[in-house]
Amino acid sequence: MAEEFEPKIVAFLCKWCSSAGSDLAGVSRMQYPPNVVPITVMCSGSVSPLYILSAFNKGADGVLVSGCHPGDCHYIKGNYYARRRIALVKELMEYIGLEPDRFQMSWVSAAEGIKYTKIIKDFVNILKPLGPQTNLRRSQ
Amino acid sequence: MKKRTGVFVCHCGINIAGTVDVKKVADKLGKHKAVAHSEDYVYMCSDPGQNLITNAIKEHKLDSIVVSCCSPTLHEKTFQNAAKAGGINEFQSEIANIREQCSWVHKDKEKATIKAEKITRSAVERVNKNESLEPISFPVTRRAMVIGAGIAGIQAALDMANTGYEVVLVEKNPSIGGHMIQLSETFPTLDCSQCILSPKMVEVSKHENIKLLTYSEVQEISGYVGNFNVKIKKNPTFVDPDKCTLCDECTKVCPVLTSDEFDLGLTGRRAIYMPFPQAIPATYTLDDKHCPGLLPIACGKCADVCDPGAIDYDMKPEIIEEEVGAIVIATGFDLYEKEEMGEYGSGKYPDVLDGLQFERLCSASGPTQGEVLRPSDHKVPKEVVFIQCSGSRDPEQHCAYCSKICCMYTAKHAMLYKHHVPDGQAYIFYIDIRSGGKGYEEFVQRAVEEDGVVYLRGKVSKIFEYNGKIRVWGVDTLAGKDIEIDADMVVLAQAMRPSKDADKLAKLLKISIDKDGFLQEAHPKLRPVESVTAGMFLAGAAQAPKDIPEAVAQASGAAAKALAILSQENLFHSPQVAKSIPNLCTGCGMCVDVCPYDALSLKNGKVEVNEVLCEGCGTCSATCLRAAIEVKNITPYQIYEMINASLGG
Ligand SMILES: Cc1cc2nc3c(=O)[nH]c(=O)nc-3n(C[C@H](O)[C@H](O)[C@H](O)COP(=O)(O)OP(=O)(O)OC[C@H]3O[C@@H](n4cnc5c(N)ncnc54)[C@H](O)[C@@H]3O)c2cc1C
Ligand code: FES
Numbered sequence: 013m014a015e016e017f018e019p020k021i022v023a024f025l026c027k028w029c030s031s032a033g034s035d036l037a038g039v040s041r042m043q044y045p046p047n048v049v050p051i052t053v054m055c056s057g058s059v060s061p062l063y064i065l066s067a068f069n070k071g072a073d074g075v076l077v078s079g080c081h082p083g084d085c086h087y088i089k090g091n092y093y094a095r096r097r098i099a100l101v102k103e104l105m106e107y108i109g110l111e112p113d114r115f116q117m118s119w120v121s122a123a124e125g126i127k128y129t130k131i132i133k134d135f136v137n138i139l140k141p142l143g144p145q146t147n148l149r150r151s152q
Numbered sequence: 153m154k155k156r157t158g159v160f161v162c163h164c165g166i167n168i169a170g171t172v173d174v175k176k177v178a179d180k181l182g183k184h185k186a187v188a189h190s191e192d193y194v195y196m197c198s199d200p201g202q203n204l205i206t207n208a209i210k211e212h213k214l215d216s217i218v219v220s221c222c223s224p225t226l227h228e229k230t231f232q233n234a235a236k237a238g239g240i241n242e243f244q245s246e247i248a249n250i251r252e253q254c255s256w257v258h259k260d261k262e263k264a265t266i267k268a269e270k271i272t273r274s275a276v277e278r279v280n281k282n283e284s285l286e287p288i289s290f291p292v293t294r295r296a297m298v299i300g301a302g303i304a305g306i307q308a309a310l311d312m313a314n315t316g317y318e319v320v321l322v323e324k325n326p327s328i329g330g331h332m333i334q335l336s337e338t339f340p341t342l343d344c345s346q347c348i349l350s351p352k353m354v355e356v357s358k359h360e361n362i363k364l365l366t367y368s369e370v371q372e373i374s375g376y377v378g379n380f381n382v383k384i385k386k387n388p389t390f391v392d393p394d395k396c397t398l399c400d401e402c403t404k405v406c407p408v409l410t411s412d413e414f415d416l417g418l419t420g421r422r423a424i425y426m427p428f429p430q431a432i433p434a435t436y437t438l439d440d441k442h443c444p445g446l447l448p449i450a451c452g453k454c455a456d457v458c459d460p461g462a463i464d465y466d467m468k469p470e471i472i473e474e475e476v477g478a479i480v481i482a483t484g485f486d487l488y489e490k491e492e493m494g495e496y497g498s499g500k501y502p503d504v505l506d507g508l509q510f511e512r513l514c515s516a517s518g519p520t521q522g523e524v525l526r527p528s529d530h531k532v533p534k535e536v537v538f539i540q541c542s543g544s545r546d547p548e549q550h551c552a553y554c555s556k557i558c559c560m561y562t563a564k565h566a567m568l569y570k571h572h573v574p575d576g577q578a579y580i581f582y583i584d585i586r587s588g589g590k591g592y593e594e595f596v597q598r599a600v601e602e603d604g605v606v607y608l609r610g611k612v613s614k615i616f617e618y619n620g621k622i623r624v625w626g627v628d629t630l631a632g633k634d635i636e637i638d639a640d641m642v643v644l645a646q647a648m649r650p651s652k653d654a655d656k657l658a659k660l661l662k663i664s665i666d667k668d669g670f671l672q673e674a675h676p677k678l679r680p681v682e683s684v685t686a687g688m689f690l691a692g693a694a695q696a697p698k699d700i701p702e703a704v705a706q707a708s709g710a711a712a713k714a715l716a717i718l719s720q721e722n723l724f725h726s727p728q729v730a731k732s733i734p735n736l737c738t739g740c741g742m743c744v745d746v747c748p749y750d751a752l753s754l755k756n757g758k759v760e761v762n763e764v765l766c767e768g769c770g771t772c773s774a775t776c777l778r779a780a781i782e783v784k785n786i787t788p789y790q791i792y793e794m795i796n797a798s799l800g801g
Contacts, residue, residue, distance in 0.1 A: 020800075022798050032225065035225065035249075035253065037257055038251060038253060041256055041257070042257060043258065043259065044258075046254075046263040046266075049267060050249075051791070051794050051798060054768055054770045054786065055769040055771065058770025059774055060774040061774075063795065066795055070796055070799045071799050087748050087769035088748040089748050090748070090770075090771050093746060
């Protein structure tokens with residue numbers, strides 16, 4: 013039997029809330045699938061749509077951007093900009109024939125280890141039936 | 153040029169090594185073209201672990217390091233110091249978090265090891281393009297400004313001035329003192345408010361380190377923490393305080409009578425007036441909105457009787473510029489207007505007072521010299537109804553929040569009333585009694601037990617004039633019945649709201665306000681006296697409804713925070729800030745618009761970064777279509793390499 017498909021996920025986590033929230037998941041020894049590799053950025057507002065497309069281009073099956081809750085951004089309003097950009101990225105993905113579900117945005121505070129765990133578990137479950145992402149993957 | 157990076161993989165006992173094959177990670181990374189040395193060790197953060205890193209840097213001529221260990225929040229600084237000890241720049245050290253974000257959250261050793269390799273490689277790629285940076289140092293203007301001179305502002309100013317720093321205290325009214333100077337007695341001890349506040353006001357006026365600017369408002373501000381430039385408009389009082397001898401001849405001849413702000417309309421004052429006898433500065437003010445005689449042909453009576461010639465109709469507003477390093481904002485509160493309370497008569501009944509008016513009525517220096525009399529007919533009220541939460545805790549029609557102090561001051565009012573009118577009866581309508589505070593619950597009990605105050609749990613639905621009385625319709629939800637009282641006087645415990653124009657000031661200062669308009673603290677628990685803007689601190693009721701002890705405590709806290717800045721000659725700022733790439737920049741200005749800190753500006757068609765204002769959030773770089781601006785050491789190029797590494801490419 014063929015090995016089960018394991019989606020590769022890149023997660024852009026803001027340093028102040030979401031990365032701290034994922035640290036809390038660790039400190040609390042919560043378990044989630046190892047499919048996700050986190051990249052800590054200063055703020056969700058610093059995630060350019062190009063980063064997201066680049067991740068798909070380099071073979072990601074899913075991309076997550078996670079920041080502080082609206083109103084809680086360490087830099088006042090970075091996550092509002094992120095939220096606006098994300099809407100555009102979703103539209104663009106549809107346009108180029110990439111399932112919009114492959115891209116997710118979430119708000120995870122430093123106190124939400126459980127939420128982070130759940131987001132990763134759910135995301136993996138959403139991605140598995142979608143199979144490998146091939147539309148944007150650069151030919152190897 | 154290729155770097156010579158050292159990779160150090162920590163076991164953290166079995167915390168990491170239990171799930172991640174640390175040797176394999178070190179071996180695998182050792183093969184990376186930029187890695188000159190790699191090894192693993194049981195506890196990298198221990199002294200021997202740090203020495204191992206320092207020595208390896210020297211021995212293998214490393215120019216950068218990656219430590220694969222726990223979260224950077226724990227030991228980033230430790231390993232930056234180890235890097236420095238080895239002779240390399242602290243910004244040539246990166247952490248790969250393989251504990252919280254890997255070994256602790258997975259069980260499958262093989263998969264966790266692969267993930268740890270990816271995380272570590274990602275850090276190697278990042279450090280490969282890190283620049284060596286030095287903290288940005290800038291000098292501090294070692295004086296402070298306090299805006300608002302109620303008890304909170306006064307306390308903050310005195311605390312800082314007594315430490316030896318100069319303080320500019322800006323107050324918009326002709327006198328300092330804020331609302332506390334209007335109060336009669338204060339809970340929970342019933343000591344006289346003016347008696348405890350006026351010595352502090354005098355201290356302010358005599359203090360060699362305090363520059364007092366009354367009747368003044370902030371107009372413009374520029375700069376950043378450590379170096380603010382503030383422009384203040386000082387309104388003309390038309391009276392020279394140095395010449396004025398306080399003889400009071402002027403008010404006797406002034407033909408104008410207008411409502412007195414200090415007594416909240418319970419009395420009148422002249423167009424030339426002293427706000428109250430203990431006013432600081434002790435001088436008169438000519439109110440140009442009411443005076444007909446600024447053109448001396450029209451009146452000029454006060455100037456005629458002023459022997460010392462203190463009155464000067466030609467006085468002009470003055471713009472004063474001040475340089476300060478830190479600012480405390482203590483602009484206090486105002487009461488929610490009675491006019492807003494349709495159900496309670498919209499302010500049209502003279503015998504329906506708000507809490508502050510009742511304070512004036514009880515005050516020995518008030519309009520009735522401390523006798524409690526009805527404003528309408530000067531009779532002693534025999535039945536008084538106090539209504540709590542008037543305008544508070546009513547999200548549908550008024551303010552959603554609890555004003556916090558009204559339970560206490562209403563108990564106080566009922567007690568004071570009974571002390572003035574022993575045969576009178578006080579009723580209090582309440583929703584809940586919130587008497588958290590030292591001695592507060594006992595105070596409320598005292599009102600019930602010693603002064604026979606009747607507490608009725610329920611809301612008042614309507615009040616209206618009836619037969620020369622105020623008819624109050626309410627319910628007692630505990631007894632389950634409707635209540636009707638024909639009262640001689642009604643006192644509304646109006647909600648506390650941010651002082652008028654606090655939102656405009658906040659905008660000017662670039663600090664945030666919360667959903668109710670109070671000034672927003674940087675963190676609701678851990679940074680309650682700091683604003684979101686570095687160098688600006690909050691004190692008193694401007695931040696949230698609070699009583700005097702809390703306002704004073706927060707003021708001292710804000711002063712201490714401001715002093716932490718003033719006590720330094722230089723401040724340091726993280727050098728991981730934005731950097732523009734001029735030959736890519738087309739001057740479209742999109743980054744300038746999104747910057748939350750106003751750190752970017754266009755000069756000759758290119759963007760320029762003010763490194764002191766920039767916090768390095770990177771919003772600009774995500775906005776720029778041409779990659780013409782990036783944050784140092786986390787550039788798009790670095791991110792692309794990290795993405796590649798994260799996907800095992
Ligand atoms: C009816 C009533 C009874 C009370 N009784 C008690 C009591 O018994 N015990 C107790 O502990 N507390 C009591 N309080 C609460 C107490 O009044 C407040 O806690 C206290 O006044 C808060 O002080 P503050 O300095 O923060 O604000 P404020 O007293 O409001 O002072 C703010 C100052 O800032 C000035 N200002 C505002 N905007 C600007 C601007 N833009 N530029 C320059 N200056 C500006 C104002 O003119 C004012 O002088 C009572 C409150 C009320 C309403
Ligand atoms: S810092 Fe977390 S979203 Fe901006």
